[in-house]
Amino acid sequence: MGKVAGVRVAATGSYVPDQIVTNEDLAALGCDSEWIVRRTGIRQRRRAADGEATSDMCYEASVRCMEKAGVTADQIDLIIVATMTPDHPTPSTGCHLQRRLGVTAPAMDVNAACAGFMYGMITAAQFIAAGNSKCALVVGADLMSRTVDPEDKKTYPLFGDAAGAMLLVADENATEGILSYQVGSEGCGGEMLCVPAGGSRTPLTPDTYAKRLQYLTMDGRNVFKWAVRLFAESAKDVLADAGVDSSELDMVVLHQANQRIIDSAVSDLNVAPEKVFVNLDRYGNTSGASIPLAIDEAVREGRMKSGDLVLMCGFGAGLAWGTALMRW
Known part of the structure; x- marks a missing residue:
């Protein structure tokens, strides 16, 4: 933290x-x-x-x-x-x-x-x-x-x-800035989201190409379970560390991976759905671009303004995650 x-x-x-x-x-x-x-x-x-x-x-x-x-x-x-x-x-x-x-x-x-x-x-x-x-x-x-x-x-x-x-x-006047953050990893789950070939462990060869190991593999079911658990725990930790109740949040921006993950997170956090930004339906999972793309759209749509409390969380391959509460 x-x-x-x-x-x-x-x-x-x-x-x-x-x-x-x-x-x-x-x-x-x-x-x-x-x-x-x-x-x-x-x-x-x-x-x-x-x-x-x-x-x-x-x-x-x-x-x-x-x-x-x-x-x-x-x-x-x-x-x-x-x-x-x-x-x-x-x-x-x-x-x-x-x-x-x-x-x-x-x-x-x-x-x-x-x-x-x-x-x-x-x-x-x-x-x-x-x-x-x-x-x-x-x-x-x-x-x-x-x-x-x-x-x-x-x-x-x-x-x-x-x-x-x-x-x-x-900005010395931004006395709050990032009120609390948490980054973490669980490398034991690395195989759940992995590109097997192309690195020093398994170089690209005609054989790895034939086996299509240059592409991302994903254990969707277990990644889903991990992501739901991870967000619930990490968000609560960050909010508790900042002394902020979920009812005080103005906007929640999660990694846009799956609508069911987002819905579960909203339920666990007890946040009104209108405070959760979603553009997954139009762009799919854009990996590292997911959160900044969503934030930029939320800003342009007038759904985020100066002084808002914004909770952000990204999670994925590694397994790795980062959660932050920021005063916009």
Whole structure:
């Protein structure tokens, strides 16, 4: 548990590719449209264009965020990109983004999958609190359509491509900032969400390609059970640490993985459904982009305003999670 004062969100921005893939479009792959809606709540998702990479989506989201904040490249002094789908194993996607934006600052990637943005945001906040950054750009982005097996009819329909950005700035008047946060991991469950091949443990070979081990595998049933338990415990811990009752929350933004997980979380937390932002139906699970994409939409729709108490939680492969309560 921890807290970070003196930090404020200057602006948010997001980007989704133009191509919309509906459940009906996936019928040609043998996917059942009604099953997808009934089991997940997803009706469509976005797919990146051929030749479009994760850093391209990061760039678009970052430019929109910077324009909203009125911040120029020379003012940014830290870039953190949360992604599990980098352009290359190395250099980092953060460095690709830094070069394209024309920023002169340290840049790095964080890989905590669907919890990645929360890890990145909390890390950036700590840089600011330590006096080592005054304007940090945090981006969550994943190009999941190339990470999931098109032949996996239960997993492929769940994911989409997107990017979301947030500018965190030092502000001595932001006496609350992040009121409480928790990050954690349970590596014993790593096999439940895993890309088996492509690393030093199991390099890519003709054999691993033939076995389709370059794609994400998921034990959906057990991931669902873990996510429901994890959010209930983590949210209660963070709220208790901050001395805040769930009735005081103005907005709850969860990782957009599954509508049933979100519904269960709302029930456990005893929060009114209208205080829980959902865009899962239109974008699917966008992994590291999920939370910043949802936050940016909530802000643009006027559902989040200065002074609001916002609870955020990301959870996924690792297994890893990050939960934070922030004064907007």
